[in-house]
Amino acid sequence: MRYAHIIGWGKYLPQRVMTNDDLARMVDTSDGWIRERTGIRTRHIAADHETTASMSIAAARAALDRAGVSPSELDLIIVATATPDHIFPATACLVQDALGAAHAGAFDLSAACSGFVYALSMAADRIRAGNANTALVIGAETLSRIINWNDRSTCVLFGDGAGAVVLQGSDQPGGVLSTLLRADGSGSDLLIVPAGGCKLPLTLEVLTRQLHTLHMNGREVYRFASRVLDRAAREVMHKAGWTSDQVDLFVPHQANLRIIESAARALNIPMEKVFCNIEHYGNTSAASIPIALAEAAESGRLRVRDRVIIVGFGAGLTWAAAAIEWSEPQAVSRSRWVLRRMSYGLAGVRSRARRLLRRLEDRLFGSGDPPPTTLIPKNGAAQGERHSTPSVSEPSQAEAQAR
Numbered sequence: 200m201r202y203a204h205i206i207g208w209g210k211y212l213p214q215r216v217m218t219n220d221d222l223a224r225m226v227d228t229s230d231g232w233i234r235e236r237t238g239i240r241t242r243h244i245a246a247d248h249e250t251t252a253s254m255s256i257a258a259a260r261a262a263l264d265r266a267g268v269s270p271s272e273l274d275l276i277i278v279a280t281a282t283p284d285h286i287f288p289a290t291a292c293l294v295q296d297a298l299g300a301a302h303a304g305a306f307d308l309s310a311a312c313s314g315f316v317y318a319l320s321m322a323a324d325r326i327r328a329g330n331a332n333t334a335l336v337i338g339a340e341t342l343s344r345i346i347n348w349n350d351r352s353t354c355v356l357f358g359d360g361a362g363a364v365v366l367q368g369s370d371q372p373g374g375v376l377s378t379l380l381r382a383d384g385s386g387s388d389l390l391i392v393p394a395g396g397c398k399l400p401l402t403l404e405v406l407t408r409q410l411h412t413l414h415m416n417g418r419e420v421y422r423f424a425s426r427v428l429d430r431a432a433r434e435v436m437h438k439a440g441w442t443s444d445q446v447d448l449f450v451p452h453q454a455n456l457r458i459i460e461s462a463a464r465a466l467n468i469p470m471e472k473v474f475c476n477i478e479h480y481g482n483t484s485a486a487s488i489p490i491a492l493a494e495a496a497e498s499g500r501l502r503v504r505d506r507v508i509i510v511g512f513g514a515g516l517t518w519a520a521a522a523i524e525w526s527e528p529q530a531v532s533r534s535r536w537v538l539r540r541m542s543y544g545l546a547g548v549r550s551r552a553r554r555l556l557r558r559l560e561d562r563l564f565g566s567g568d569p570p571p572t573t574l575i576p577k578n579g580a581a582q583g584e585r586h587s588t589p590s591v592s593e594p595s596q597a598e599a600q601a602r
């Protein structure tokens with residue numbers, strides 16, 4: 200029988216820290232209100248050159264280093280995010296390219312704040328079924344780009360960041376032992392970015408009405424979270440054959456300290472066994488659980504064979520949980536670390552070479568098809584005119600920097 204073990208972890212937080220007092224200078228709020236109602240003191244905000252892909256790449260490299268795994272060993276990369284760099288291609292493909300993970304499939308997973316637990320479950324299932332051996336699972340968000348900074352009921356809650364884990368197959372029992380995935384789309388309007396998809400494409404009116412930003416019914420989401428958090432934890436505990444007093448660490452999605460405390464009470468788990476870092480980062484959506492796992496492992500709060508419960512909940516509505524037996528850290532050799540560092544440099548060269556080769560092939564052999572067209576008018580061109588599709592664009596500044 201195959202098991203899926205977490206053998207590496209990493210995180211990335213942007214340098215810029217925004218305090219509650221900073222927010223109080225922007226909207227009608229106060230440090231006291233935010234701390235009392237949410238437990239948040241600060242959050243990290245991405246710099247202009249940072250994106251979900253660049254933060255994912257940084258967290259992924261840290262996780263690969265910790266695992267002693269080189270990108271060429273990866274079979275699968277999943278990025279859980281609600282704030283991808285583009286509608287397509289998937290952010291996971293940008294990560295695959297920057298890492299030089301030549302043998303990996305890559306896709307994004309959209310389940311909002313539950314996304315990381317959904318992705319972990321997908322990757323673990325693939326490993327347990329024998330279809331993959333090594334997988335990289337990332338939760339990453341640049342929520343600061345979809346927040347309405349004039350809406351005090353939402354802008355105080357969220358932050359940016361990324362966390363990643365490396366999963367590997369083994370015959371040794373342990374790792375991800377049970378999972379639960381659930382959804383209730385009847386609550387889809389409670390936490391939503393209404394525009395920017397095909398239902399409401401971006402127009403000047405949409406932008407003026409801020410429909411491209413996050414909208415939330417805070418009270419209803421609070422009620423939903425309080426309902427599902429302890430039930431989901433109980434269900435995965437039961438499936439893993441554990442009782443709540445056997446759990447060593449409870450790592451819930453970091454959305455609101457009051458929600459976390461009431462779930463811990465309902466589960467009869469003392470707060471010493473609950474991991475909380477919401478104070479520093481706010482709600483980083485899909486990134487919150489992998490960031491918390493990385494911090495718990497780094498600070499020694501997670502030890503070999505510890506029993507961990509993780510639970511995510513959020514837009515969709517979605518919720519998801521997993522019971523994990525924490526695995527033995529890998530012995531990482533210095534020489535493999537150096538080789539891996541060199542491989543990141545080579546990944547950039549490989550990527551540029553592949554782009555060049557594609558252009559050369561196009562010049563030498565042509566596509567044989569009529570020139571592709573686009574409906575997007577270029578400067579000065581009349582609407583409806585046929586236009587040649589621009590050639591493959593150069594990597595963005597952030598992608599280039601990440602390489």
Ligand SMILES: CC(C)(COP(=O)(O)OP(=O)(O)OC[C@H]1O[C@@H](n2cnc3c(N)ncnc32)[C@H](O)[C@@H]1OP(=O)(O)O)[C@@H](O)C(=O)NCCC(=O)NCCS
Pocket residue numbers: 227228229232233236237312351352353355415417418420421424454455482512513514
């Ligand atoms: C958003 C949340 C913190 C609001 O806390 P709350 O105790 O429910 O507060 P309410 O919505 O009842 O609002 C209470 C008052 O505070 C005001 N208020 C809202 N945001 C405020 C802010 N940032 N600063 C000061 N006052 C604020 C409201 O306008 C309201 O005023 P009113 O009574 O005059 O109408 C809370 O509902 C919550 O955490 N919900 C879950 C959100 C979440 O986790 N989302 C992500 C899920 S992944």
